[in-house]
Structures are given as C-alpha cells and as structure tokens.
Amino acid sequence: MSFHSLGFGVFVAMFFAVWFVVRGHSRLRWIWLIGASCAFYGAIHWWFVALLIGTVTLDFLIAIAIERRRHLGRALMIASCVSNLGVLATFKYANFFLEQVRFGLELLGVVVHSPVLNVALPIGISFYTFQSLSYVFDVYAGRLPAIRRLDHFLAIVTMFAHLPSGPIVRVSHILPQIVDLRRPSYGEIWIGLELIATGFFKKIVLADPLGALADRVFAESHPSGGLVWVGCVAFGFQIYGDFSGYTDIARGLARLIGIDFGENFRHPYTAVGIADFWRRWHISLSSWVRDYLYFPLGGSRLGESRTMFNVMTCFLVSGLWHGAQWTFIAWGAYHGALVCLERRLGVVRALPRGPAVRAAWAVGTFLVVSLGWIFFRAPSIAHAVVMFSSLTNFSGAVDALRAGGRLAMAAGGMCIALEAYHFAVRECKLPPIRVGAGLATVRMAAMVLCAMLVPHDSRPFVYFQF
Amino acid sequence: MSLTVREFYARLLGVILIVGAGAWLERRRIPWPSDYDAYFLDKAWERRTFDGVLLGDSRTYRGLSPAIFAEVDAGRRWFNFGFSSLEYSKRYLDRAESLLDSASKERTIVVGIDPGDFCRLSRTQNTFGKFDELAAFEVIGRQLARRVGAHVVQAARDVTWHTDGWVTYRERAEARAAGLDHWKSQYTGDAAEILDDDVAALTDAIKRWRRKGISVYALRMPTSNAMERAEERIFNLDRGWLRTKMASAGAVWIDLPNVDAETSDASHLTESGARRISRLVAERVRAGRP
Numbered sequence: 001m002s003f004h005s006l007g008f009g010v011f012v013a014m015f016f017a018v019w020f021v022v023r024g025h026s027r028l029r030w031i032w033l034i035g036a037s038c039a040f041y042g043a044i045h046w047w048f049v050a051l052l053i054g055t056v057t058l059d060f061l062i063a064i065a066i067e068r069r070r071h072l073g074r075a076l077m078i079a080s081c082v083s084n085l086g087v088l089a090t091f092k093y094a095n096f097f098l099e100q101v102r103f104g105l106e107l108l109g110v111v112v113h114s115p116v117l118n119v120a121l122p123i124g125i126s127f128y129t130f131q132s133l134s135y136v137f138d139v140y141a142g143r144l145p146a147i148r149r150l151d152h153f154l155a156i157v158t159m160f161a162h163l164p165s166g167p168i169v170r171v172s173h174i175l176p177q178i179v180d181l182r183r184p185s186y187g188e189i190w191i192g193l194e195l196i197a198t199g200f201f202k203k204i205v206l207a208d209p210l211g212a213l214a215d216r217v218f219a220e221s222h223p224s225g226g227l228v229w230v231g232c233v234a235f236g237f238q239i240y241g242d243f244s245g246y247t248d249i250a251r252g253l254a255r256l257i258g259i260d261f262g263e264n265f266r267h268p269y270t271a272v273g274i275a276d277f278w279r280r281w282h283i284s285l286s287s288w289v290r291d292y293l294y295f296p297l298g299g300s301r302l303g304e305s306r307t308m309f310n311v312m313t314c315f316l317v318s319g320l321w322h323g324a325q326w327t328f329i330a331w332g333a334y335h336g337a338l339v340c341l342e343r344r345l346g347v348v349r350a351l352p353r354g355p356a357v358r359a360a361w362a363v364g365t366f367l368v369v370s371l372g373w374i375f376f377r378a379p380s381i382a383h384a385v386v387m388f389s390s391l392t393n394f395s396g397a398v399d400a401l402r403a404g405g406r407l408a409m410a411a412g413g414m415c416i417a418l419e420a421y422h423f424a425v426r427e428c429k430l431p432p433i434r435v436g437a438g439l440a441t442v443r444m445a446a447m448v449l450c451a452m453l454v455p456h457d458s459r460p461f462v463y464f465q466f
Numbered sequence: 467m468s469l470t471v472r473e474f475y476a477r478l479l480g481v482i483l484i485v486g487a488g489a490w491l492e493r494r495r496i497p498w499p500s501d502y503d504a505y506f507l508d509k510a511w512e513r514r515t516f517d518g519v520l521l522g523d524s525r526t527y528r529g530l531s532p533a534i535f536a537e538v539d540a541g542r543r544w545f546n547f548g549f550s551s552l553e554y555s556k557r558y559l560d561r562a563e564s565l566l567d568s569a570s571k572e573r574t575i576v577v578g579i580d581p582g583d584f585c586r587l588s589r590t591q592n593t594f595g596k597f598d599e600l601a602a603f604e605v606i607g608r609q610l611a612r613r614v615g616a617h618v619v620q621a622a623r624d625v626t627w628h629t630d631g632w633v634t635y636r637e638r639a640e641a642r643a644a645g646l647d648h649w650k651s652q653y654t655g656d657a658a659e660i661l662d663d664d665v666a667a668l669t670d671a672i673k674r675w676r677r678k679g680i681s682v683y684a685l686r687m688p689t690s691n692a693m694e695r696a697e698e699r700i701f702n703l704d705r706g707w708l709r710t711k712m713a714s715a716g717a718v719w720i721d722l723p724n725v726d727a728e729t730s731d732a733s734h735l736t737e738s739g740a741r742r743i744s745r746l747v748a749e750r751v752r753a754g755r756p
Contacts, residue, residue, distance in 0.1 A: 005604055005607065006499075006604060006607025006608050006610070006611050007600070007601050007602075007603035007604025007605070007606070007607045007608075008603065008604075008607075009607055010603045010604075010606045010607040010610065011603045014603075040603075043601035043602065043603060044601070185468065185469070186468075186469040186470065186471060186473070186474035187467035187468045187469040187474075188467070189474065190467065190469055190474055190477060191467055193478075437473065437476075437477060438480075440477065441477045441480035441481055441484070442480075442484065444477075444481050445480065445481045445484035445485050445488070446484075448481065448485050449484070449485055449488040449489065449492075452485075452489060452496055453488070453489075453492050453495050453496065455495070455497075
C-alpha cells in the first residue's frame with residue numbers, strides 16, 4: 001500500500017482517529033501503533049509481518065543478553081549480524097549470488113541450472129534490518145542501554161511511517177522520544193501537516209512527470225547524447241523528489257504522533273563536491289555506513305591507501321544495499337572512486353570562498369552526480385555503457401524536452417529554482433524568505449491543490465523496491 | 467514554531483476553504499475513481515454465491531445477461547463475472563468457482579471465450595488482478611472516494627451497470643469502424659502471441675470443475691464478421707481449435723449463429739443482440755441439464 005493511495009488515506013484516518021484517544025495511555029498507545037503498523041505492512045503479505053516481528057524480537061532479546069553477559073557480547077553481536085544479514089541475503093540477494101555462481105561455473109565449462117528462489121521481497125527489509133542491527137551494535141559498544149520494553153522497541157522499528165522506505169531512524173535518536181512521548185503542540189502539528197503536503201507535492205507534481213520523461217529516455221535502446229543528458233537530469237530530480245517526498249510524508253506523520261525523525265536530505269543538489277553530496281543525500285543511510293562500517297574499518301586514521309580502501313568498501317556496500325544488481329554496485333563504485341579522487345586531489349578544500357566559483361563547482365557536482373544515475377536507473381551495465389558512450393553527441397535534447405511535455409519542464413524548472421534558492425541562502429548569506437501566516441496557508445493549500453489536480457499516472461515510490 | 471489554538475485552526479480553515487473552492491471549480495480534473503473502477507472493484511470483491519457463473523472478458527460482461535438466464539431457467543441465480551482484458555489466471559478461475567453455492571444442486575459455469583484472452587496483452591493488462599490484489603484499505607478508500615465523487619462529477623450516462631454483472635452501453639453509430647481499428651492497434655508484435663500456459667490454465671480448470679460435478683459450457687463469444695476475420699488472421703487461429711480444446715477438457719461446446727448486424731463497435735454485442743444471444747445460450751444450458 002503506497003503512501004499516495006486512497007487506501008493509505010483511509011488507513012491514516014483510522015489510525016489517528018484511535019491514536020488521539022489512546023495516546024494518553026502508556027501501554028495501549030504502543031499496542032495500537034504496533035497493531036496498526038502490522039496491519040499496514042500485512043496488507044501486502046501477512047508473512048512479511050511474521051518475518052519482521054521475528055527478526056526484531058530476536059534483536060531485542062540479543063541486546064538484553066549482551067548487556068547481561070558482557071563476556072558473550074561479541075558472539076551475540078555476531079549472531080545478530082548473521083540473523084539480520086542472513087534474512088537480507090536470503091530474500092534480497094540469494095538469486096543474484098546463485099546467478100553469479102552459475103555464471104562463474106559456466107566460464108569454467110560447467111553448465112548447471114541454478115535454482116531460483118521465487119519469493120516476494122519484503123518491502124522495507126533493507127531499512128528495518130539496518131535499523132535493528134545498528135541498535136545491537138550500539139548496545140554492544142555501550143553507547144545505548146538495552147531496551148527492556150518490547151512494545152517500545154517494536155513501536156520504534158515497526159512504525160508504519162518509516163517501515164516501507166526509511167529513513168533508517170536510529171534507535172538511539174528515537175528512544176528518548178518514545179519513552180517520554182510528548183503531546184505535539186499546535187505548531188508541531190502544523191509542521192507535520194506541511195511536511196505531508198510538501199511530500200505529496202514533491203512526489204506527484206515534481207517527481208512523477210519527470211519520471212515519465214526519464215522512463216522514455218531509459219527505454220531507448222540507443223538514445224542520442226542529448227537525450228541521455230535530459231534523461232539523467234530528469235531522473236536525478238525524479239528520484240530526489242520521489243524519495244525526499246516520501247521522507248517528508250514519513251516525517252510529517254511521525255510529527256503528528258509526536259516524534260521527530262530528523263533530516264534525511266539537506267538540499268543535495270547544492271553540494272559542492274561529491275563528499276559534500278553524500279553529507280546531504282539519504283543522510284540516514286550514509287551516516288549509518290559511516291558509523292557502523294567506515295569508522296570500524298579504521299576510517300581515515302590508518303593512512304591514505306587504507307582510507308581509499310575503506311571509502312570504496314563503504315560505497316560498494318552502499319550500492320549493493322540498494323539492490324542485487326551489478327548496476328547498483330557500479331553506481332556505488334562510481335561514487336566511491338569520485339570521493340577518493342576528490343580526496344586525493346584535495347580540490348574542494350582548496351576552493352576559494354567566493355560564491356561564483358562554488359556555484360560553478362556545485363553545477364559540476366550536480367552534472368557528475370546526474371551522470372552517475374545512469375548506472376542506478378539503467379536496466380543493465382551494457383545499457384549504461386551504451387548511454388555513456390553517446391554522451392558527447394548533444395543532439396536530441398530539445399526534442400526530448402519537447403516530448404517530455406510542459407509539466408515535466410515546469411517540474412524540472414521548479415526543482416532547479418528551489419535548489420538555486422537554497423544555494424544562494426547558504427553560500428551568499430542571503431536572508432531566507434520569511435513566510436507569514438497568510439502566505440503559509442496559501443502555500444500549503446496550493447501544494448495540496450496542485451497534487452490533486454495535476455494529471456498523473458500513479459507511480460510507485462522508487463525506494464519501495466529497496 | 468509556536469501557534470496558538472486559534473492560529474492553528476484559522477490556518478487549517480484557510481487551507482480547507484482554498485482547497486475546497488479550487489477543487490470545486492476544477493472538479494472535472496480530479497481523478498475520482500470512475501464508475502467503471504468502482505463497479506469492477508465491487509465485482510472482484512463479490513461475496514454472494516450463485517447457481518451459475520458466466521466467465522469471460524468484456525464480450526461476456528456485455529454479451530450475456532444473467533437476468534435472462536434466470537428468466538429462462540426460473541429460480542436459478544446467475545452472475546456475470548466478466549472483466550475487461552481477462553487473463554485466465556488460476557486466481558481468477560478459483561475465484562469464479564468460489565462464487566458457486568456449494569449447496570446448489572446444479573452448479574454451472576459458462577465460459578464465453580474471446581481468443582484475445584489467451585494473448586500476452588491480456589496477461590499484461592490483467593484487469594481482474596488489478597482489482598483483486600488491492601488491499602482492504604484501498605478498497606474502502608476507493609469506495610469512499612467514489613461516493614464523494616458521485617456528488618461532484620457526472621456519472622457516465624451511456625452505460626448501465628447491472629447488479630448481476632451485466633453491462634449495457636448506449637449504441638453509437640460511428641463506433642464500429644473505430645472499434646475495429648482500436649482493437650487491431652492493440653494486438654501488434656508480442657502482444658498478439660497466444661500463450662499456451664493460459665489455455666492450459668483454463669482447460670485444467672474445466673477438468674477440475676468437471677471432476678467436482680460442475681457443469682461447464684463453453685462458447686466463442688459472438689462478434690462481427692470483420693472482427694472474426696481479423697482475429698483469425700492476427701492470432702493465426704483455426705476455427706475448430708477452440709472447440710476441440712474445450713470439448714476435450716470436458717466442456718459442452720455451444721455454437722451460435724452469426725450476429726454481424728448486432729454488434730455495436732465491431733467487437734461487442736448491442737443490448738438487443740446480447741438479450742437474444744443470452745436467451746439462446748440459456749436455453750442450451752437448460753436443455754443440457756438432466
């Protein structure tokens with residue numbers, strides 16, 4: 001059940017109708033939140049819920065055991081890794097790995113028919129396994145006490161707002177808010193509603209029309225260079241609008257409950273340099289990888305070549321996290337190589353402070369990141385190579401824009417204008433536009449109206465597949 | 467951000483008023499679930515049981531009237547479980563079987579076949595699956611939206627949605643040539659490939675139903691001569707092929723007369739044509755019963 005479906009509207013209305021009644025009751029509210037989240041998740045497949053509850057409960061017990069028996073902590077932490085990553089490997093990566101084994105054997109002249117695991121991929125599995133795993137790591141490292149109430153832990157991990165596509169909210173961030181749940185103020189409720197309206201606007205008005213344009217480009221077997229550039233930029237803004245829109249809806253719903261998830265995007269297309277982009281894009285994943293993989297590997301403390309190795313490992317894992325395809329691994333490798341190169345050359349640190357140079361660098365970063373989306377979106381590596389090889393020929397761009405329609409062009413223009421505004425506010429120290437009560441009301445109404453009236457074919461959220 | 471109760475409700479009221487006014491002025495552009503969506507959603511989620519069920523695609527739901535079946539065969543309850551661009555999936559066939567009342571003395575299934583149902587295009591479109599796989603929340607949401615939408619958008623006036631699953635359209639003279647062209651434009655390339663799996667799914671289901679004592683009748687849904695010729699050319703179809711397949715699975719095959727003059731858009735029967743054909747098929751079914 002997608003966030004932008006009528007069914008989800010009904011679900012949310014039913015949830016909050018009861019929530020406002022039970023939220024004052026310290027146990028009943030969590031039972032209701034967990035039950036409703038399971039009903040939401042189970043509407044897809046009931047066994048998804050069984051898997052979710054099973055893995056989460058196991059981590060809950062393991063964390064308590066780690067705290068009680070410190071001498072067995074390492075073994076218990078490894079057990080949690082095996083169970084979480086085992087589940088992830090089985091449902092998400094088994095067919096990919098079997099296929100690689102089959103291919104490898106075929107190269108050696110051994111022809112085998114690899115079995116195919118024909119099961120549906122549980123939605124959000126990559127998000128909740130990482131969330132649950134980080135909790136066990138934190139307890140093992142002594143950064144967080146083990147949670148003693150299962151209802152609290154289940155409420156954190158199964159919460160419907162972040163279950164399908166994150167953000168990967170850290171237990172350490174959310175636990176204090178769960179333990180001491182505050183009744184949201186009217187200001188917070190308004191922020192929540194604004195976030196939800198913004199999310200729908202980003203998804204329906206910005207991302208979907210651009211998605212239609214990107215789909216057309218990526219469906220071409222031999223697109224011209226101009227077409228590829230248009231497709232990359234369109235997809236770049238589509239995935240940004242889509243994923244940050246989803247995140248805004250999730251954050252808005254959580255605000256209505258009384259919980260703040262924190263930021264997941266910080267205007268990534270205003271980044272100056274690739275490393276800066278990763279501090280702004282999908283922050284919950286990049287900070288997870290930094291804290292639980294990059295730092296334990298040694299970070300940047302063990303010399304330059306080891307740092308490069310660590311960076312590449314993190315980006316390859318990050319790419320693979322998105323899906324069991326070589327295209328995602330190539331996307332991770334592309335970004336890893338760029339971060340290493342940027343670090344080696346030290347160009348970003350040496351940039352002058354003037355906004356003009358930084359703006360030029362930000363445009364360059366945006367174009368390089370956009371090209372990277374070819375790997376992410378292309379159906380295969382071979383197709384991505386075909387697209388890359390046509391980049392120097394700029395023909396077809398105008399036709400592609402025309403074919404995309406006025407809506408896609410307007411959406412693209414709006415995305416560029418918004419990012420340019422945020423860049424100017426940050427880099428040129430321009431005062432941000434203050435919106436009064438009247439304008440805030442009109443802005444929210446306009447976003448809702450646009451989302452209702454813009455003609456669109458409903459597209460699933462891109463990150464629902466991860 | 468701090469807001470007083472009054473400020474909060476003033477803002478909320480402002481949003482509701484602006485959105486309400488804008489939505490009312492532009493009400494025709496809001497994508498409310500159409501009557502079509504709501505009708506077939508209800509059909510996919512049908513919970514009543516019957517003595518006989520009519521299966522097939524739009525040619526069936528527009529061509530066979532359960533009311534006439536009930537009239538010919540007094541006292542028996544019939545339902546038309548047809549869906550556009552139908553794929554004979556196991557799920558559809560099982561759902562159709564579940565609509566039969568297990569207490570009925572003579573459970574009957576009539577399959578109105580359109581050769582296009584076995585094509586890749588039907589599998590891709592799979593209209594039944596799209597309605598059947600919706601979560602319960604989505605069904606409630608669509609039905610609520612339809613109720614609200616019914617007050618602000620005009621319902622389609624040229625269609626009658628019967629509660630027994632039959633659908634009748636007001637006939638339009640110009641639709642015939644356009645209908646054939648539209649049909650041909652859909653079946654190009656792989657889309658026109660007949661899938662043996664889907665044929666086997668139906669014949670296996672017929673065998674299973676026969677073993678359970680369910681009477682099964684099959685017919686090729688009548689259509690215009692031009693459409694029949696186009697089908698045979700595009701699908702490379704032998705006229706006897708369907709009859710042989712269905713009969714060997716255990717279905718009683720029903721041959722029907724030419725209806726060329728009684729089709730509205732080259733593909734579907736007119737309302738009067740549907741009434742005549744429904745009576746003919748119902749009489750054959752009644753005659754076939756012991």
